Amino acid sequence: MARSKTIIPIGPYHPLQEEPEFFKLHVEGERVVELEIELGYNHRGIEKLAEDLSYDQVPFLVERICGICSSSHPFAGVMATEDVAGVDIPERAKYIRTFIGELERIHSHLLWLGLAGHFLGYNTVWMWAWKYREPVLDLFELLTGNRNHYGMMKPGGVRRDFADEDLAQAVKVLDSLVKPTMMFRDVALSDPVLQARTKHVGVLSKQDCIELGALGPTARASGVAIDVRKDHPYAAYDRVDFDIVTTTNGDIFDKVVVRVLEILESIKICKQCCQKLLTVKDGIDANLTDIPPGEGIGTHEAPRGEVIHYARSDGTNRPVRYKIRAPSFMNVPTNKRAVVGYTVSDATITLAAIDPCYCCTERTVVFDVSTGKALMTGKDLLALSHEKTRNLREKYSSRMDKIWI
Amino acid sequence: MADEVIQGFRERFGGAILEVHEKSPSRTFIAVDPKRLPDIAEYCYKELGCRFSIATGMHMTSGVEILYHFALDRAHRFLNLRVVLDLEKPSIESIAARVPAAEWVEREMHELLGIEFKHHPDMRHLLLADDWPDGSYPLRRDWKAGGDGDNGKK
Numbered sequence: 001m002a003r004s005k006t007i008i009p010i011g012p013y014h015p016l017q018e019e020p021e022f023f024k025l026h027v028e029g030e031r032v033v034e035l036e037i038e039l040g041y042n043h044r045g046i047e048k049l050a051e052d053l054s055y056d057q058v059p060f061l062v063e064r065i066c067g068i069c070s071s072s073h074p075f076a077g078v079m080a081t082e083d084v085a086g087v088d089i090p091e092r093a094k095y096i097r098t099f100i101g102e103l104e105r106i107h108s109h110l111l112w113l114g115l116a117g118h119f120l121g122y123n124t125v126w127m128w129a130w131k132y133r134e135p136v137l138d139l140f141e142l143l144t145g146n147r148n149h150y151g152m153m154k155p156g157g158v159r160r161d162f163a164d165e166d167l168a169q170a171v172k173v174l175d176s177l178v179k180p181t182m183m184f185r186d187v188a189l190s191d192p193v194l195q196a197r198t199k200h201v202g203v204l205s206k207q208d209c210i211e212l213g214a215l216g217p218t219a220r221a222s223g224v225a226i227d228v229r230k231d232h233p234y235a236a237y238d239r240v241d242f243d244i245v246t247t248t249n250g251d252i253f254d255k256v257v258v259r260v261l262e263i264l265e266s267i268k269i270c271k272q273c274c275q276k277l278l279t280v281k282d283g284i285d286a287n288l289t290d291i292p293p294g295e296g297i298g299t300h301e302a303p304r305g306e307v308i309h310y311a312r313s314d315g316t317n318r319p320v321r322y323k324i325r326a327p328s329f330m331n332v333p334t335n336k337r338a339v340v341g342y343t344v345s346d347a348t349i350t351l352a353a354i355d356p357c358y359c360c361t362e363r364t365v366v367f368d369v370s371t372g373k374a375l376m377t378g379k380d381l382l383a384l385s386h387e388k389t390r391n392l393r394e395k396y397s398s399r400m401d402k403i404w405i
Numbered sequence: 406m407a408d409e410v411i412q413g414f415r416e417r418f419g420g421a422i423l424e425v426h427e428k429s430p431s432r433t434f435i436a437v438d439p440k441r442l443p444d445i446a447e448y449c450y451k452e453l454g455c456r457f458s459i460a461t462g463m464h465m466t467s468g469v470e471i472l473y474h475f476a477l478d479r480a481h482r483f484l485n486l487r488v489v490l491d492l493e494k495p496s497i498e499s500i501a502a503r504v505p506a507a508e509w510v511e512r513e514m515h516e517l518l519g520i521e522f523k524h525h526p527d528m529r530h531l532l533l534a535d536d537w538p539d540g541s542y543p544l545r546r547d548w549k550a551g552g553d554g555d556n557g558k559k
Binding site: 039040043045047048083086210211212213226231232233294295296297299306308310312320321323325329330333 | 428434472478481510530531
């Protein structure tokens, strides 16, 4: 059985995801037989640093853990501190926190959707998803002062209140997102290319998810209906109406579906919060002063799954131990099971199967500068692109068949 | 519901359940005998149907503590199993074979706090560099950045 294996190193700096991580793919021919994961290239010792900071400073530190879902960690963190103290926060602060959490989910899922398209070589999805993500970031800037790292969470409440007229603008932006999200659901997901690349690929079984403790959309796409928002209600999640989205196949396609549908649920939650914030005006801060000795746990359903923070207090203004667990800590090991048995994707197939460069094609017009006359329109360029794909298919048809079968 | 769960622990493990502290309806801390921990963890995961969320290791004055956080999602509740280990040579049986989700966090606690997990399938470094000096554990109270333990850089 001594067959030679090849190791394909991806990392330590991932060329596509642009993050420091190291995957070693053990392959036999085209097939991946084993995956080794090496971490630690970005270990910053944040748990240790938190022990030197006061409870008011910790949210700023943990906000820097993730640049995408930046409020997930402070959200769970302030809840851990409040759990130590055993305090409840004003209802208005709960609605504001919920709104921030869900708006963040919308922008994070749109970002992922774009990246997923980019990884598949389908850059139209990338450009479009990020185009629709932009107004969400602008809305964050309007409401919190920042497009990312909003600095909204503090033990006992939130740092900034929302004005009624800004909420009206928020509803406008949220309404404008429904149509594009439906478009992603209906058009992008019925696209044969996307289906060919994602259906029955990277399947993670329900049992694998339960054994490895997978979280968030990763688990929900495999039929594990876990969601901290329902399982351990916090903030205003028990006061708003929404559904948990689950699918059963556990492949990449289902993970796309879960995330796209979750954007719609998040829009629903945000709008309910906006409605409530017009009437619920009981302040935004519980004015937490002393943290008694004890321990507390805070959990939040981040876009990627459950974030859990644990704080231990000895009665001083700093935690003696601060533990942080991000959802990816549980989700990354599932790669080991999802990747094995599938092929290393081939660049030729990607080139042949996808009409190259949709995004440029549909937005370019060629002008003769001297006369100002349009020589080629987007339509002409699209026709050229289709022709090129046809030629490529013909040229590589013999090879493609072999690989496809 | 709450009491049934605790009752179940006591009936099943008797003297191994050292102390039960119900901080709130959704947060229960259960101090257990370290020798019986793998059985109790397996009971949480397989019989109660808990989800292993994470474990927290702590270097305290009384000893090295580990809290195993199990989420009992259907009851909106966290069950936290607490063990206190010897300060000098903290050591406990690994639960990774019975609760696979715990494999990585045991590796993490091993390298950051110097806790030995007996019969763990893979005790290599997870987060720290491969050439990190032996016996230097950053999450211990007496560890200082910039010293000998700081990866040899001074």
